Amino acid sequence: MSEFGDLLKEALTGAETVPTDRGKQALEAAVAKFQRRERTVRWMAVIAVGFMSGLVIWAAVSFFRAPDDTPLRTSLLHVVAFLFGMSGIGFGKLWFAMMHDHLAVMKELKRMQLMLLDQVGTRS
Amino acid sequence: MADARESLCDEVLVLGCREGSREAFTLLVERWQARLWRHARRLTGRDDAASDVLQDAWLAMAEGLGRLDDPAAFPRWAYTIVSRRAADWQRLRRRDEDVAGPRVDETELPGPDDSAADAPRDAVELLGRALRRLPGERRALLSLHHLEGFDVAEIAEILGIPAGTVKSRLHHARQQLRDIIERMDR
Numbered sequence: 001m002s003e004f005g006d007l008l009k010e011a012l013t014g015a016e017t018v019p020t021d022r023g024k025q026a027l028e029a030a031v032a033k034f035q036r037r038e039r040t041v042r043w044m045a046v047i048a049v050g051f052m053s054g055l056v057i058w059a060a061v062s063f064f065r066a067p068d069d070t071p072l073r074t075s076l077l078h079v080v081a082f083l084f085g086m087s088g089i090g091f092g093k094l095w096f097a098m099m100h101d102h103l104a105v106m107k108e109l110k111r112m113q114l115m116l117l118d119q120v121g122t123r124s
Numbered sequence: 125m126a127d128a129r130e131s132l133c134d135e136v137l138v139l140g141c142r143e144g145s146r147e148a149f150t151l152l153v154e155r156w157q158a159r160l161w162r163h164a165r166r167l168t169g170r171d172d173a174a175s176d177v178l179q180d181a182w183l184a185m186a187e188g189l190g191r192l193d194d195p196a197a198f199p200r201w202a203y204t205i206v207s208r209r210a211a212d213w214q215r216l217r218r219r220d221e222d223v224a225g226p227r228v229d230e231t232e233l234p235g236p237d238d239s240a241a242d243a244p245r246d247a248v249e250l251l252g253r254a255l256r257r258l259p260g261e262r263r264a265l266l267s268l269h270h271l272e273g274f275d276v277a278e279i280a281e282i283l284g285i286p287a288g289t290v291k292s293r294l295h296h297a298r299q300q301l302r303d304i305i306e307r308m309d310r
Contacts, residue, residue, distance in 0.1 A: 005270050008301075011251035012263075012271045026175065027153050030182035031146060037187055038144040100143075106195070107139045114132045121129075 049092060056085035127273070131196065138195035149189070153182060159272075160206050166264035167210035177213050181206045199272065203282045211284070254304040262297035269294060 059082035063075060134155065140148025160181065164174035184205050192201060255263055268274045268282060276294075280287040 007247050007251055008266060008270045010248045011255055012267045026179040026182055027150070027157065029179060030153055030186050031150050033183050034141070034149045034186035034189070035146055037190070038146075041190070042144075103139050103143050107136055107143075110132055110136045110139065110195075114129065114136070117129055117132065 045092070045096070049089060052085045052088040052092070054085075055081055056089070059085060131199075134198055135195040138189065138192065138198045141189045142192070142195075149186070156202060160202060163203060163264055163267065164206050164210055166260040166267065167207065168213055169260045173213055173217075177209045178206065181209045184209070200274065200278050200282060203268065203272070203274075204284075207283050250305060250308065251301075254301055254308060257304050258297065258301060262293065262300065265290070265293055266297050266301070 059078045063078035063082065066075060066078070134152065137148045137152040137155070141152060157178075161174055161178050164177040164181070165171065168174050168177055181202070185202060188205075192198060255266075258266075265279065265283075268279050269276075274282065276287050276290050279290045283290070
């Protein structure tokens with residue numbers, strides 16, 4: 001960067017003073033909203049898994065408790081509901097595991113980059 | 125290298141937020157609070173408006189951080205949200221002014237006494253005084269380019285204006301700054 005650019009950068013830093021009291025309020029409100037969102041997402045996931053599990057259990061119990069003269073359509077409905085529920089649980093777990101792994105791998109890569117950067121900095 | 129380190133730290137924090145870590149989000153807010161507040165202050169011209177705009181922006185970010193695919197894009201994304209909230213605030217203000225009449229432009233900063241008898245100690249202080257006399261939007265442009273290191277295309281995305289407009293405004297901002305410095309030097 002040019003010398004003027006460097007001077008400008010230094011002059012721009014701290015050109016305005018941040019009021020601390022409003023900053024604290026903003027931080028607390030934002031963190032509270034973040035926590036609420038995480039809690040909502042978690043509860044939605046729990047409800048979805050609960051619903052699918054309930055569907056699977058209901059389908060299985062209904063299928064095996066149905067009398068012998070139950071129409072074929074009804075039996076097929078139980079089977080489809082069972083498969084739908086199991087697929088939902090399976091895909092949900094797969095999606096969650098993929099997300100979690102992806103984030104864990106990315107974090108680890110960034111940490112390694114930071115370590116390398118620190119080592120290069122120490123040597124130079 | 126310090127910049128690269130800071131960027132990497134921010135990326136790790138964003139990834140932590142995507143995992144749902146409250147501590148990561150708190151740290152991220154603490155690290156970015158001052159910078160984003162200054163950007164809001166430059167665009168709105170008022171301390172209280174800047175605080176309100178930033179609070180709205182953080183609430184939007186708390187909602188949308190989980191959907192941010194590229195953690196390296198966090199700075200651009202954060203500045204874009206703050207700029208949009210500031211633009212909304214300005215739109216509302218203009219609407220109020222249509223009804224109640226214009227207010228005084230507060231985008232120039234009150235600073236320490238810049239009287240001619242009080243000569244600046246060095247070039248940085250001279251530049252600082254000149255910057256305070258620049259309109260807030262131009263200060264914001266210079267800050268995004270020289271301080272945060274965004275290029276023209278990124279600034280265009282942040283402010284929602286064409287790249288050509290960014291280039292010409294940057295040029296005019298630097299020119300205006302030089303004129304102010306020349307006047308102060310006389």
